[in-house]
Amino acid sequence: MTLVWALLLLLNLFLYASSRLMMYIRVVALQGLLLGILGIYQHAGELAWSVLAVALLSTVIKAFLLPWFLASTVQKTGIRREIVPLVGFGLSTVIGVAFLALALVIAGHLDAVAGEEAVQLLVVAFHTLLTGLFLCVARAQISSQAIGYLVMENGVFVAGMAFAGRSSVVAELGVLLDISVAVFIMVAVIHHVRREFAGLDAANLTELRD
Amino acid sequence: MGWERLLGVVVALLLAPLLLGVITRVKARFAGRRGAPLVQPYFELRKLMAKRAVYSRTTSWHFQVGPWISLSAIILALLLVPMLGQIAPTAFPGDPFLLVYLLGVGRLFTVLAALDTGSAFEGMGASRELHFAVFTEISFFFALAALARSTSAWSLSGVSTRHALLQEGDGVLTLVLVGVTLFVVLLAENARIPVDDPNTHLELTMVHEVMVLDHSGPELGAIHYGMALKLWLFASLLVSLVVPIASGSVWLDGALWLLAVFGVGAAVGVVESVMARLRLLQVARLIMGAGLLSVTALLLS
Numbered sequence: 001m002t003l004v005w006a007l008l009l010l011l012n013l014f015l016y017a018s019s020r021l022m023m024y025i026r027v028v029a030l031q032g033l034l035l036g037i038l039g040i041y042q043h044a045g046e047l048a049w050s051v052l053a054v055a056l057l058s059t060v061i062k063a064f065l066l067p068w069f070l071a072s073t074v075q076k077t078g079i080r081r082e083i084v085p086l087v088g089f090g091l092s093t094v095i096g097v098a099f100l101a102l103a104l105v106i107a108g109h110l111d112a113v114a115g116e117e118a119v120q121l122l123v124v125a126f127h128t129l130l131t132g133l134f135l136c137v138a139r140a141q142i143s144s145q146a147i148g149y150l151v152m153e154n155g156v157f158v159a160g161m162a163f164a165g166r167s168s169v170v171a172e173l174g175v176l177l178d179i180s181v182a183v184f185i186m187v188a189v190i191h192h193v194r195r196e197f198a199g200l201d202a203a204n205l206t207e208l209r210d
Numbered sequence: 211m212g213w214e215r216l217l218g219v220v221v222a223l224l225l226a227p228l229l230l231g232v233i234t235r236v237k238a239r240f241a242g243r244r245g246a247p248l249v250q251p252y253f254e255l256r257k258l259m260a261k262r263a264v265y266s267r268t269t270s271w272h273f274q275v276g277p278w279i280s281l282s283a284i285i286l287a288l289l290l291v292p293m294l295g296q297i298a299p300t301a302f303p304g305d306p307f308l309l310v311y312l313l314g315v316g317r318l319f320t321v322l323a324a325l326d327t328g329s330a331f332e333g334m335g336a337s338r339e340l341h342f343a344v345f346t347e348i349s350f351f352f353a354l355a356a357l358a359r360s361t362s363a364w365s366l367s368g369v370s371t372r373h374a375l376l377q378e379g380d381g382v383l384t385l386v387l388v389g390v391t392l393f394v395v396l397l398a399e400n401a402r403i404p405v406d407d408p409n410t411h412l413e414l415t416m417v418h419e420v421m422v423l424d425h426s427g428p429e430l431g432a433i434h435y436g437m438a439l440k441l442w443l444f445a446s447l448l449v450s451l452v453v454p455i456a457s458g459s460v461w462l463d464g465a466l467w468l469l470a471v472f473g474v475g476a477a478v479g480v481v482e483s484v485m486a487r488l489r490l491l492q493v494a495r496l497i498m499g500a501g502l503l504s505v506t507a508l509l510l511s
Contacts, residue, residue: 006383006510013506017499090495097502101509 004034004041008124008158009100012131015151016096017089019082021074024135024147025067031128031154032062038121042161054172061176066150066183073187074143077194087138095134103127113163121162128155141200142193146186153179218293218446221468223285226442227251227435229475236479251438258431266424268328276323277425277432283316284439291443292370292450295463301367306354309366310347313399316436317343324421335420338490342405342417345494346398349501353391356507357451360384370450387507389452394500396444396478398493400437403482405493445474 011027011034018024036059040052074080087095103126111119132155135148157175190200197204231248238245247253265273290309292298298305321340324332358364360381361372398405401418408419422433449455449470457463488496 002383009506009510010503013502017495090498093495093499093502097505097509100506104509 002120004038005120005124008034009127012127012151013093013096013100015131015135016092019085019089021080021082021141021143021147022071024144025071025074028070028147028150028154029063029067031151032064032067033059035059035154035157036063038158039161050169054169054176058172058176061180062150062154066180069183069187070143070147070150073190077143077190077200079141079143079194079200082139082141082144085139092134092138096131099130099134100127103130118162121158125155125159125162128152128158131155140202142186142190142202143200145202146183146190149182149186150179215296215299218291218296219285219288219299222288222293222439222442222446225468226438227255229442229445229472230438232472232475233479233482236476237483240480240483251434255431255435258434259428261427263425263427263429266327269326269424272319272326273323273424274429276319276326277422277429277436279319280316281432281436281439283312283319284436284443287312287316288439288443290366291446292367293446293467295450295455295460295467297367297371301365303364303368305365305367306351310350313440314343314347316440320421320433323425327424329424331420332423335417335423338417339421342398342493342497345497345501346395349391349497349504350395352501352504352508353388353395356384356388356504356511359508360511366447366451373451373454373456381511384507384511385452385454387503389448391500391504392444392448392452393474393477394497396441396448396474397481398497399444400441402478404485404488404496407487441475441478442471445471448474 008031011031015024015027018027036055039055039058085092100123103123106126107119107122110122129152132148132150132152135151136145137148139145139148153175193204194200228248228251230251231246234250235245235248263274287309289299290301290305290312292301317339321336324336354366354369357369361369363369363372397403401408406417406419418437422430425433449467453470455463455466455470457466
């Protein structure tokens with residue numbers, strides 16, 4: 001499990017350093033897949049059927065469906081790279097490592113609440129959350145910001161895993177529905193912005209237009 | 211000091227050019243050629259040593275002593291490196307710093323000799339070499355810090371003997387991350403392909419090769435030999451610090467260790483065959499990125 005845990009952290013760090021939207025999407029898809037594995041592993045003892053079904057469904061949606069949808073959007077808009085992000089890629093990576101330190105500190109303080117074994121998960125959870133937040137704030141393209149939102153959601157998912165151990169099937173289905181709808185709306189917005197402004201720079205949105 | 215510990219240094223002095231030969235052979239095989247004999251670097255060194263040096267009238271004594279001082283600094287640095295699965299001839303807490311700064315002294319004199327020629331080309335090469343060095347040194351220290359923290363050993367030999375501590379659980383992660391850092395540092399320090407092209411001194415790749423453009427004869431031989439030793443030094447560090455070798459028998463350990471060093475050489479050859487050189491601005495990003503992996507290892511250990 002340390003392997004999955006380390007891989008998730010390294011994928012996060014990769015998100016800070018890369019400029020290609022397709023790479024972002026691949027990383028998010030891989031994260032979804034790893035989270036699915038992690039989820040099933042957590043319940044390995046008493047694998048109830050409904051839990052397995054939800055885990056599989058969420059993996060399919062997060063690792064294949066939403067990434068595929070975002071990827072086709074990126075292909076259609078034709079904007080495939082972050083060219084001038086608000087924070088440069090070198091500095092971003094340094095910030096990413098600083099966030100890792102921060103996540104370690106936060107998770108270290110929470111070991112009494114969550115229990116010793118959950119601390120590793122919490123490190124991943126906070127780092128993924130911060131990574132998603134950072135992508136939303138520091139990348140100029142709306143499509144990267146949408147991907148940042150998905151990354152944040154992955155972080156919340158891990159945090160839930162750390163705290164609850166097993167969450168109710170209904171809650172998980174609800175979250176899944178939420179992110180799917182959110183991604184559909186964001187893709188619609190991306191297409192609209194693209195049509196109106198001939199670009200996806202979020203700075204455009206300060207202009208008022210019909 | 212036991213004399214048998216010097217065996218590693220003697221082996222390094224003898225076999226270092228062969229490592230270059232292995233890299234060239236791997237690259238040739240990748241390109242579908244048969245390639246030069248493995249001992250070609252020895253022939254070239256012998257040829258250079260037999261030649262007479264030519265000095266430009268603008269140069270001073272710096273230019274003549276630079277290569278020899280660099281070579282001596284690298285040989286001294288070799289004394290600190292654990293080799294053949296044994297500990298190094300000299301080891302004390304903090305010796306990584308001495309190692310890095312001995313290499314720094316070597317670099318300083320190569321750069322001074324390059325600047326002494328008064329050629330703009332060589333000045334540019336020198337500037338770039340120093341620019342990369344800033345990043346490789348930091349990354350190297352972070353890699354060492356991560357290893358030192360997880361083994362609580364503060365010398366290179368100490369880390370290599372407490373290696374067993376790292377082979378379970380999170381230690382494996384540290385080894386992998388530090389290994390990547392050290393490999394990138396090896397490529398950068400030895401002017402290999404994604405950072406610099408060892409085969410050319412054209413304008414686009416004016417880094418290490420262009421610095422030594424004006425040297426000739428035995429001095430050029432000293433520089434080439436020094437580069438071979440430096441490559442061997444970094445390959446040894448990578449193997450001794452990161453690759454777990456513990457078969458129980460001293461001889462088998464030594465043989466496996468040698469095999470691993472030549473494996474590193476083959477890996478360098480593969481990287482050189484499948485990658486293009488990076489743009490100058492991206493080199494710093496590559497080396498810093500590799501260093502940050504070690505910072506990650508340091509944080510997680």
